[in-house]
Amino acid sequence: MTFTFQPEDLKRDSGKKMSHQHLFPLAMEEDVRTADAKTAPRILDHDKENTRSVCLLEQKRKVVSSNIDVPPARKSSEELDMDKVTAAMVLTSLSTSPLVRSPPVRPNEGLSGSWKEGGAPSSSCSSSGYWSWSAPSDQSNPSTPSPPLSADSSKPFRSPAPDDGIDEAEAGNLLFDEPIPRKRKNSMKVMFKCLWKNCGKVLSTAAGIQKHIRTAHLGRVGDSDCSDGEEDFYYTEMKLNTDAVADGLSGLAPGSPSQSLASPPTFPIPDSSRTDTPCAKTEAKLMTPLSRSAPTTLYLVHTDHAYQATPPVTIPGSAKFTPNGSSFSISWQSPPVTFTGIPVSPTHHHPLGTGEQRQHTHTVLSSPPRGTVSLRKPRGEGRKCRKVYGMEHRDLWCTACRWKKACQRFTD
DNA sequence: TGTGCCGGGCG
């Protein structure tokens, strides 16, 4: 069981919360303005967030104090351990944020990373077997890179301004509870950038970047068992405006996945600009056993655009991160619904996901000269917003669905 | 019967 937690969702989510802004000054700037008055049922998230944010807050505080040379005597040994861990976490998260000053920052980076790192030093953490990644870290790497720092800051990517709005929306969608109705999105691509020093490789799929990191930097050779998620620590997700970047990156797979974060399955890309198929293919290819462990959410995080951002998948499950003295506990629930497009969801869905998609594409391409015959769209077999979210969550539907038009989010 | 969405109406 290797879950890979998707930090981004959480992070984004948290980012949205005004109350916690101060925690992520850099990453959140944009989010802040999105104080959506929308009150959707985000109770779960709230809960999650609160606990997490509290933790972070605490962590931060500790870190600060540590910098100030607070006499250790005041803290119990337990606390000290925690401090180390938390400090590591905070530092990592902080150091990372600047790089990606945009929302795409992987929210959990800090968490996952710290767990790993923290695990080694403080026995307390490692002992709680909630997370079973093999070893807190592959110590095999002599040169464990420090969390990506400034190396990337210089990267040309990042078109912050345009993306922000979208990201926010997406984040909301992802979470599933935030009705961000009627917001129009631009076509976005999600890319994953390697944060390893001097690398900066950018791939379009989480699996790809993970593989890259694993093989190129971590020196692992494909053993799926080793994918303990460490790679997550070394890459970041970023959203790019396809319009702007498409050309340059066109070679890469159409973005789709976004990591832990959040964008619903999407593939609602404007047909004209790109098709889903390529995406699916690419991913399929990249999907090595190793990459399997990659956060499924990533794949879900597509953006939907034309009508609104979509929350592809939600991780309705709640993950709680509670540093209790010496151990972290994480509870996870399997997501209730998930989109699909890619055979990711464990529960339903025919494994045919990609196959179907491809077929569909095929039909479209070979479609007879339009015009005369009233061709009614074959009718996508995939699940649409209505099915996915149900009538009760109509506000979560893409606008097209709301208007009884062809679904823009789950195109097939 | 439920779903997807075309075609068309309204502001």
Added chain:
DNA sequence: CGCCCGGCACA
């Protein structure tokens, strides 16, 4: 246009 919805074709 944005937003709805009647109604039809499918499943």
